[in-house]
Amino acid sequence: MALSESIEYDKIEIVGEYKLVQVRKATVIKKDGVELSRSFNRFVLDPGTLDESDNLVENPLTKEVDGVTDLTDEIKAICNAVWTTTIKNAWKAKLISEKPPSS
Amino acid sequence: MGIYIGGTTSANHLDDYEEGGFTWTMDDLTNSPTIWNNVGRYEKYGRLVHVQGHIQIGGTKPTFSSLSGTFKVSGLPFAHTDGVGYSGGLGKVRWSQLEWVGSSQSSYGHNDDTQLSCGVVNSTKIMFNTCGQAVYYVGDLLKRAVHNAHAWNLEWDIWYRIAS
Numbered sequence: 001m002a003l004s005e006s007i008e009y010d011k012i013e014i015v016g017e018y019k020l021v022q023v024r025k026a027t028v029i030k031k032d033g034v035e036l037s038r039s040f041n042r043f044v045l046d047p048g049t050l051d052e053s054d055n056l057v058e059n060p061l062t063k064e065v066d067g068v069t070d071l072t073d074e075i076k077a078i079c080n081a082v083w084t085t086t087i088k089n090a091w092k093a094k095l096i097s098e099k100p101p102s103s
Numbered sequence: 104m105g106i107y108i109g110g111t112t113s114a115n116h117l118d119d120y121e122e123g124g125f126t127w128t129m130d131d132l133t134n135s136p137t138i139w140n141n142v143g144r145y146e147k148y149g150r151l152v153h154v155q156g157h158i159q160i161g162g163t164k165p166t167f168s169s170l171s172g173t174f175k176v177s178g179l180p181f182a183h184t185d186g187v188g189y190s191g192g193l194g195k196v197r198w199s200q201l202e203w204v205g206s207s208q209s210s211y212g213h214n215d216d217t218q219l220s221c222g223v224v225n226s227t228k229i230m231f232n233t234c235g236q237a238v239y240y241v242g243d244l245l246k247r248a249v250h251n252a253h254a255w256n257l258e259w260d261i262w263y264r265i266a267s
Contacts, residue, residue, distance in 0.1 A: 043178065065128055098225060
């Protein structure tokens with residue numbers, strides 16, 4: 001009898017007009033090669049954040065949102081493919097539009 | 104796949120259920136704080152997502168480069184795309200040991216029974232809104248409230264809508 005645990009990125013979706021990359025990470029437990037259970041963790045990647053001067057600080061695409069796990073090359077490639085300059089500029093404009101009014 | 108409830112149009116179609124977990128991260132951190140609890144759980148019912156979150160700080164407190172900006176946590180499991188109002192969904196929050204400092208209550212609350220609610224911003228983040236009993240401002244919880252002072256605790260619960 002052999003138990004094994006593996007990680008599968010079993011859903012990578014491109015969502016909405018800003019092409020956010022939504023990832024489902026499955027932890028799969030198998031016994032003698034037969035799947036016993038599959039549990040999910042998720043995260044979403046966006047093109048970046050604003051700095052204090054409203055410049056877009058692009059997502060460095062090094063880590064998952066947990067800040068610990070390295071991003072896979074497949075996910076990096078998808079992000080780089082869909083986050084065009086047009087998308088990045090639109091995302092930046094959205095972030096600026098969502099800033100709270102200064103008090 | 105899925106089921107139709109109360110009709111056969113797309114508005115009656117429930118095609119997905121999923122549950123799982125995720126990890127929260129605080130935006131703009133400049134250190135690696137001790138985090139006793141970091142819990143994110145979700146259930147997805149079609150286009151509606153329910154999320155519970157919990158962050159509790161331990162010995163090393165979080166520090167931020169700028170204290171004046173809005174405190175945000177990242178990690179939502181699905182991108183929010185379809186809300187109403189200024190916050191994409193509104194949720195309840197329980198807090199303790201936040202730092203209510205300063206003479207002005209505007210934007211970051213007050214130590215007099217301040218209530219917090221939470222909302223979704225920037226599609227993937229949670230932010231917190233303040234409203235105090237003796238204060239007529241409603242503002243954003245700023246980073247100064249969670250910066251390098253206490254072993255604070257935040258718990259929240261929110262529903263929000265997604266594209267599919």
